[in-house]
Amino acid sequence: MQCSKCGNSQVIIKKQQSGQYLCKDCFIESIEKKVIKTVKKEKLLDKGDKVLVALSGGKDSVTTLEILNSFRKMNIIDICAVTVDEGIDNYRQEGVDIAIRHAKRLGIEHKVVSLKEEYGITLDEIMQKDNHIGSCSYCGVFRRTIINKAAREMGATKIATGHNLDDEVQAIMMNYLEGNTDNLTKLGAKSSSKAKEFTVKIKPLREIPEREIGLYVVAKELEVHFDSCPYAQQSFRGEVSDLINKLSEKHPTIKYSALRGYDKIKEAIGDGFKKTYPQSRCERCGEPSANRLCKACTFLEELGK
Amino acid sequence: MQCSKCGNSQVIIKKQQSGQYLCKDCFIESIEKKVIKTVKKEKLLDKGDKVLVALSGGKDSVTTLEILNSFRKMNIIDICAVTVDEGIDNYRQEGVDIAIRHAKRLGIEHKVVSLKEEYGITLDEIMQKDNHIGSCSYCGVFRRTIINKAAREMGATKIATGHNLDDEVQAIMMNYLEGNTDNLTKLGAKSSSKAKEFTVKIKPLREIPEREIGLYVVAKELEVHFDSCPYAQQSFRGEVSDLINKLSEKHPTIKYSALRGYDKIKEAIGDGFKKTYPQSRCERCGEPSANRLCKACTFLEELGK
Structure with a gap:
């Protein structure tokens, strides 16, 4: 098994989509190239x-x-x-x-x-x-x-x-x-x-x-x-x-x-779909909001803050 | 447990969506009403x-x-x-x-x-x-x-x-x-x-x-x-x-x-999405078709018929 791009024998991944085998350097390059492609x-x-x-x-x-x-x-x-x-x-x-x-x-x-x-x-x-x-x-x-x-x-x-x-x-x-x-x-x-x-x-x-x-x-x-948030649940x-x-x-x-x-x-x-954008500002914090209070301030009021 | 609509005690289904319990007659009526509603x-x-x-x-x-x-x-x-x-x-x-x-x-x-x-x-x-x-x-x-x-x-x-x-x-x-x-x-x-x-x-x-x-x-x-087609596969x-x-x-x-x-x-x-409708007719059978042969006649030719 060798890298499908450069022939290096130290393969670290078989790409799920393309089936390509890649070594470390070619894998890193493939990710960076793909992100740059998305950006462009x-x-x-x-x-x-x-x-x-x-x-x-x-x-x-x-x-x-x-x-x-x-x-x-x-x-x-x-x-x-x-x-x-x-x-x-x-x-x-x-x-x-x-x-x-x-x-x-x-x-x-x-x-x-x-x-x-x-x-x-x-x-x-x-x-x-x-x-x-x-x-x-x-x-x-x-x-x-x-x-x-x-x-x-x-x-x-x-x-x-x-x-x-x-x-x-x-x-x-x-x-x-x-x-x-x-x-x-x-x-x-x-x-x-x-x-x-x-x-x-x-x-x-x-x-x-x-x-x-x-x-x-x-x-x-x-x-x-690498840890997962302790509050993450089966959602x-x-x-x-x-x-x-x-x-x-x-x-x-x-x-x-x-x-x-x-x-x-x-x-x-x-x-x-008719998209509605916030037309006004939150009365409490001044952030853009569709309602009198933005969502953050609504939560804060409910939490007594 | 009794029918949520008429009180009959012979319930035959708990509707998954609404949680309603229904007897036979009310269930039959609910299906027919719903189909008629879709039709309208x-x-x-x-x-x-x-x-x-x-x-x-x-x-x-x-x-x-x-x-x-x-x-x-x-x-x-x-x-x-x-x-x-x-x-x-x-x-x-x-x-x-x-x-x-x-x-x-x-x-x-x-x-x-x-x-x-x-x-x-x-x-x-x-x-x-x-x-x-x-x-x-x-x-x-x-x-x-x-x-x-x-x-x-x-x-x-x-x-x-x-x-x-x-x-x-x-x-x-x-x-x-x-x-x-x-x-x-x-x-x-x-x-x-x-x-x-x-x-x-x-x-x-x-x-x-x-x-x-x-x-x-x-x-x-x-x-x-009620039988399933013998050719049906895990698709x-x-x-x-x-x-x-x-x-x-x-x-x-x-x-x-x-x-x-x-x-x-x-x-x-x-x-x-631009929808294309068949503009011409199948050369073989005369059915509407986007191509020279319709899909059925393409299959028939492949099958030597």
């Missing part, structure tokens, strides 16, 4: 962009930072990063430390924002309350708000997140199954720039399978936080993920075909 | 229609015939039926006989067309050839051609098939996963009437789960052919069906939400 095809970056990487310290965000940094080294873009400390004991600190070390290594502007400083409450404290809803609901909303705010404060023109192929296909299938057509129009490699209140979000790793990102950070010897996403992975065993290209199909559907729908 | 909502029938039911003798087509017959009894439509005899030993004859008895019982015009008479070859004979592809490919194409032809010969204005909720959601999810966006625009309760060469197809049972149709024929004591459809059924256990409304979502997507896409 989807026009994710414009010269002069300042890209804020949402950097948790996990494999996906560290890979996003690492590969986008090649555009920074070519002086095409500038990069900054933000790490959200949700306040989860025995879990979050390691990711925060790793994020700090990566930012320092690359010499990029980096900011750590904690829920405690920002809202006076940690996720651990929220989860101790009697009337709490799922942890992911709070975490998702607060993190999104903090990242959007950081983008404005740091003058970022784009926000890059680490969503990979598995994440994206799971979201697509979940929304198909639940019939959430409004959410379906919000997925994709790049968020709409029509909602001027929000910085455009990009997903450079959208075509890279999760397992290949895991192998990439090992091959590149990048320090990452609908987990069920859908299991089913897609089961189908992928017999149909190795199915994640890609589902993604391509979705992209064609999204394009064909165009403005077929 | 989707405008499947016009007064004066002559509907050709594709009648295999299985539970789905017998139920379709039975419920559409209520529109015939009210003199809204006329009904005729066609049964295709594919030529499968120890399997097909029972369905054919059952179809004949139903047509006779209801006093409707009925035609049995065999692959042998029509094309000089049975499905059994095809499957004995060395160079055959999957049985379902031949069967699907030949059956469709025979049914379309019968509709024209019998002066039918609509063709009704027995596709149920499970069939439809399977097809939707298969096409999502495979990225077959062209096929996606062809699903739905009613085929497009833009292709004037083809009789409009309707699916009155599209919102009825498969298991409820099985129970309906038992409750109504309708004679049906991609089978895998997708298993996955959807697994999800349905924990999420009992998921088939409906997926269907509703698809219908909204289809409407939003509108003419977003």
Whole structure:
């Protein structure tokens, strides 16, 4: 068994989709080339962009930072990063430390924002309350708000997140199954720039399978936080993920075909669903919001904060 | 435990979606009402229609015939039926006989067309050839051609098939996963009437789960052919069906939400995908075809017929 590209006998992966065997160097190159291809095809970056990487310290965000940094080294873009400390004991600190070390290594502007400083409450404290809803609901909303705010404060023109192929296909299938057509129009490699209140979000790793990102950070010897969040439960996403992975065993290209199909559907729908963008601002924090209070402030009021 | 509608203590089903318990009579009524609701909502029938039911003798087509017959009894439509005899030993004859008895019982015009008479070859004979592809490919194409032809010969204005909720959601999810966006625009309760060469197809049972149709024929004591086709294999459809059924256990409304979502997507896409309709006719048989030979005649040439 030897590398399908260079003949090296130290093969580290058989690519599920193409069936290619690759050695370490050719594998690293294949991932980086594919991300760059996505960036170009989807026009994710414009010269002069300042890209804020949402950097948790996990494999996906560290890979996003690492590969986008090649555009920074070519002086095409500038990069900054933000790490959200949700306040989860025995879990979050390691990711925060790793994020700090990566930012320092690359010499990029980096900011750590904690829920405690920002809202006076940690996720651990929220989860101790009697009337709490799922942890992911709070975490998702607060993190999104903090990242959007950081983008404005740091003058970022784009926000890059680490969503990979598995994440994206799971979201697509979940929304198909639940019939959430409004959410379906919000997925994709790049968020709409029509909602001027929000910085455009990009997903450079959208075509890279999760397992290949895991192998990439090992091959590149990048320090990452591998633990799973202690609040992660068996969710609908987990069920859908299991089913897609089961189908992928017999149909190795199915994640890609589902993604391509979705992209064609999204394009064909165009403005077929009326999209509403927040027209006003949250009375409490001033963030853009469709309602009197934004989702984050609604949660904070419910939590008595 | 008693019927949620009439209080009868002889409950025969707990409806998966609504959680209702129903007795035999209320269950039968619920199915018939729901089909009639689909017919009205989707405008499947016009007064004066002559509907050709594709009648295999299985539970789905017998139920379709039975419920559409209520529109015939009210003199809204006329009904005729066609049964295709594919030529499968120890399997097909029972369905054919059952179809004949139903047509006779209801006093409707009925035609049995065999692959042998029509094309000089049975499905059994095809499957004995060395160079055959999957049985379902031949069967699907030949059956469709025979049914379309019968509709024209019998002066039918609509063709009704027995596709149920499970069939439809399977097809939707298969096409999502495979990225077959062209096929996606062809699903739905009613085929497009833009292709004037083809009789409009309707699916009155599209919102009825498969298991409820099985129970309906038992409750109504309708004679049906329950055997599975001996050529049916573990196909991609089978895998997708298993996955959807697994999800349905924990999420009992998921088939409906997926269907509703698809219908909204289809409407939003509108003419977003360029649809091509056959512009010419098959050189061999004269049926409408996009190519020189229609799919049925292509198969026949390959089979040396």
